[in-house]
Amino acid sequence: MKISSKRLLCLLAASLLLPVQAATLIKADKLYTSGEQGVIETAYILIDEGKIQSVSDSEIQIPAGTEILTAKVVLPGLIDSHTLVGINGAYNVSADQDAFEQSDPTGAEYRVLDSFNPAEKLIEHVRKFGTTTIHVTPQPFAPIGGATALFKTHGDVADQMLLKNNAAMLFNLGEAPKSAFRSSGGPGTRMATAARIRGELYKAREWMEQDEDKRKPDLAMQALANVLSGEMQAIFTAHREDDIGTALRIAREFGLTPLINYGTEAYLIRDELKQAGATVIMAPTMQRPAGMEKWNTTLEAAAIMDNADIPFVFAGGYEGYVPKARVLLWETAVAIANGLDKQKAIEAATIVPARLWGIDKQVGSIETGKDADLVLFDGDPFEYTTHVKAVLINGEQVD
Template structure:
C-alpha cells in the first residue's frame, strides 16, 4: 500500500480536498479523503502541501509515430500511397522507446491516444495507451480507440502532388462516403460474399457505431462536412482540432459532438490555421460543447499539455473546465473514464503530485504513478 498525504487533492469528480490523502493498493485507488487510517507497514509519500491530481491525458497526439530526433526512419504516421487505409493499426508503428514517452510521464502525462496522421481520407486506427512501458502490448488501455479520417487541406495537398484523387474537398467527402456505403453493403452481403476485404472489415465497427471516428477538421466548412457525413451514416464522432470552432460554437453545441481542440501553441503555418486562437476552448465551453485539449505531438511536445491548458485559462477558459479538459473530459470522450481521468475509488492509480498548481509555469512533478507503480519520483524523495 501507498498513502499520499498532505496534499491538495484535485479529484475531478467532487470538491477539492484541502490537506487530503489518497490510499493506493494493487494499482488501484482504494480510499480518498482525510485522516485515512493505514497499517504501520504502509508506505507514505508526503506531498508537502503540493497538488495531487489524476494523471493527465492527451486525447490526440502522434507520440511514438513520429519519433523524437529522427527523420524518415522514425516517421511512421502517414502511409501516403493510398488515400484509404482503415486497416492500419497504430500499435504496429508506436515505438515505446521514443524518449518523448519519458518526457511525457516525468511531467505527469500518464495516458495518450495516439495514431496515424491526416494525409489520408481514412488514415487508420488510433490506440489509447499508458505512457510508460517497453512493450506496446502491455501499455494498451483501448485498441482500437478510434478511426482517423481527415478533411480539408491535408489529403488534397498530399494527393494533388501525386496527380491523383483527392485533390478537392468534394473528392475527400466522396471517397469517405463511398467506403462507408461499401462497408454497409459488405455487411449486408457478408454471408454470401467469399471475398475477404480487410479495409471494409476494419470499417465495420465504424459503420455499426461501435468505434469512434476522429475527424481531422480545422476550418468551419470542413467541420460541417464531417458533421454532415456523420449524421448521414449515424457515426460516433469527435471533431479533432476544431480550429475555427469559436466561429460556429452555437451550431456545434446543437449537434452534440465533442471537440478535441488544438494544437494551439503553434504558428499559423497553413491557410486552415488563420483563425488559430487560445480563445477557441472558452467559446466552445461557454456554448456547451464538451472539450478536451490536445498537443498533436510532435507539433507541440506532449509534456506541454498543462501549459496549453494554462494558456487557455489566460484566454478566458474557466480553470476547472481547463483541468477537466486534460483529465476527466478526454477520459469520457475516449470511453475510458471507468479507469482514468479522476481520483476515485476503484480507478487506476494514475496520479501526479506537483509542488505548485499544475498551471503554474514553475510547477514541477514530485511523484508520478501509473497503475500504482512509481514512474517518476523527484530526487528529494528517492531512497
C-alpha cells in the same frame, strides 16, 4: 503433489528475491479528484497493488512499511486525446516515422498499435509533465488514416501499455490530404477528399449487407463496418469552418456521432456543433496561425466552447518538428490564462476524455478502485514556476 523440503526452501528463497511494491500514502495540501469528491483540501490517498484504495480528507491508519509522498497539489494523470507520440519519433528521420502511410489515401485497415514503439523517447518526454495516457492517432494527412489506440505512458511492451485498441477511425479533411496525395493520383480538392471518404463508407455499408458466409475477408471494410455500427468512433480532422461543416454533413449522412479534431474555427460554427452533438478534440491552445486554415486560431477557443456548452477535450496535437507534440499541461495552463475555468480545464484533460474513450472505469479521476495514475506538484500545476515532483502510473513512481 508432494514437494521436497529442499525444493520448498529453493522456492522460498526465490520468492524473497522478487520485488514487492509497498503501499504508498500521498499527503496533498490540495487534491483535484475529477470525481464525485470534487476538490479536497488536505487529502490522503492510499495506494496499494497499483490501485487507489482510499481517498480521504482526514488522516488514516497507515499500514506498516508504507511509503509516504507529499505534494502541494495532486491531479489525476493527464490524458492527451490526440498525439503521434510513440509512432513518430525524436530523431525525426524516416526510420522512426511510422504515423503516415503514403502508399494509399484510404487506409482504414491500418492500426496504430502495429506502429507503436514503447521505447520511443518522446513517451518519457510527455510523461514527465504529467501525461499518463495517450490517444495515439495516425498522422492527420490521408483522407482515411486508420484506427487509433490508447496507451499508458509507461511499460516495456505495447500490448501491456495498451488500454484500448481500435478506439476510433481517423478521417481527414482540408489542406493536408490535398498536399499529401495530389501528385500521386490522390485527391487534389476538398470535394475529392470528401468523395473518397463517402465512397469507402458506402462500400463498407454494402459489404455489411452481404450474407456473412458470402463476404470476402476485407480488413478495410471490416474496420469501416465497425465505424458504421458504432463499435468504433469517427474522428474528423478539420480546421476551417467549411471543413467542419463537411465533417458534420458526412456524419449525418451515415448516422455517426462526430468528433472534430483540431476544430480551429469550431467557435465560428457553435450552433451546428451543438445540434450535431459533436465533441471537439481541441487544437493545442498555443497553435501557431500558420497557413490559411489556422489564421483564425485563438487562445480563447476553449473558453468560448465552454461558454457554448460544447463538450471538448485537450490534446497535444501533431507538429512536423521534434518533439512532435506539445506539452498538454502547458496548453491547458494557457487555456486557463485565457478565460477557461480551472476546474473545467482539469476535467477536460482527465475525466472528460476518459469518458469519451470509454476508459473511465480505469483512469481519469482519483477514486477508490481506479488505477493509481497521479501527478504530484510542488505548487499550482498551471504556474510556470511549479515543478512536477512525481508521476505515478499504476501506483509505481515512474518520474
